[in-house]
Amino acid sequence: MHSAATTVPTGTVEDLVRVGLLEVSADCHIHPTAVFLVADMLGTRRSIILGARVTISAFVVVHGGTRIGPDVHLGHHAIVGEPEYGYAMRNLYRGEGAATTIGAGSVVRAGAVIYADVQLGDNVMIGHNALLRTGVRVGSGSQLAANITVERGTRIGDGVRCSPGSHLTAETFVGDRVFLGAGVRTINDKQLIWRDPVHERPLEPPTFETGCRVGSGAVLLAGITVGAGALVGAGSVVTHDVPAGTIVYGVPARRYGWVSP
Structure with a gap:
């Protein structure tokens, strides 16, 4: 010693x-x-x-x-x-x-x-x-x-970059080589019910699959999956799953193309 x-x-x-x-x-x-x-x-x-x-x-x-x-x-x-x-x-x-x-x-x-x-x-x-x-x-x-705030039980893979001021809600899954811009917000509760055991439902955190990229200021609602290699534009509000390899942006986010290989 x-x-x-x-x-x-x-x-x-x-x-x-x-x-x-x-x-x-x-x-x-x-x-x-x-x-x-x-x-x-x-x-x-x-x-x-x-x-x-x-x-x-x-x-x-x-x-x-x-x-x-x-x-x-x-x-x-x-x-x-x-x-x-x-x-x-x-x-x-x-x-x-x-x-x-x-x-x-x-x-x-x-x-x-x-x-x-x-x-x-x-x-x-x-x-x-x-x-x-x-x-x-x-x-x-x-x-x-x-x-950055990373809540309980979140899993983050290898080679991930999370930029300043972002929030990963409890039990979020972030795959390898994901890039999250600054101020990204995630949600895992569709009902917004707190401390009510009668009405509470299981949490539904978002999933970021391998190599996807999410621009600064994006908000992802509960249960959303961003597919592998997909690109989410800055400031988007993502209300539905994003298929692998697609480009989405807007409020609400819509598909506008495909990520170049």
């Missing part, structure tokens, strides 16, 4: 290392203001593992159960492994921690919040003030830009 090039503050970090709740690999750099919270709100303690050459910047908070791969950078004020607490998405969460994984070579920029049970692949880029809620999965090489 204590190679000559490893920088750790005295006190809490070394106490955690000594009792086996924090593993720090060689050449890590941990700012003295970083905080490691190994116990969740129910009192369950989970260990934290830092791979080689991890950088943890000022005022970062890392929760128990987090596994950080080698060559990862956590920017100032980032939070990783935050336990979910309170009512959300038809469930009541008790503040229970879970395994959280940050893949090798990934960058989590300043102010980002990553909840417990999130898994990031290798070489993922998470932008400033991004929010990833419980159960999100992000494939290798994907980029989620600043101020």
Whole structure:
């Protein structure tokens, strides 16, 4: 643990290392203001593992159960492994921690919040003030830009680009190599019913199939599928499925052609 090039503050970090709740690999750099919270709100303690050459910047908070791969950078004020607490998405969460994984070579920029049970692949880029809620999965090489919100259970494939300010509603599926412009909005509830167990219906999140592209400011209604390779114009309101390889735009969006091979 204590190679000559490893920088750790005295006190809490070394106490955690000594009792086996924090593993720090060689050449890590941990700012003295970083905080490691190994116990969740129910009192369950989970260990934290830092791979080689991890950088943890000022005022970062890392929760128990987090596994950080080698060559990862956590920017100032980032939070990783935050336990979910309170009512959300038809469930009541008790503040229970879970395994959280940050893949090798990934960058989590300043102010980002990553909840417990999130898994990031290798070489993922998470932008400033991004929010990833419980159960999100992000494939290798994907980029989620600043101020994006990714709700619970969303699945994002490899090589995806999500531009700033977009919102992916709970349980959205985003296939490999999808491009989403800035300010894209998604909906998963056709009835707009909240906290009414008598009338609530299953959520119907949208699906973005492999290689499709969605322009900035587009809105996709519940249950919509954007087919593989399709192109949705900026500012469109998508009310019906978009067939693979087609070009649609407008309010409501209509088909106007085919994507050139």
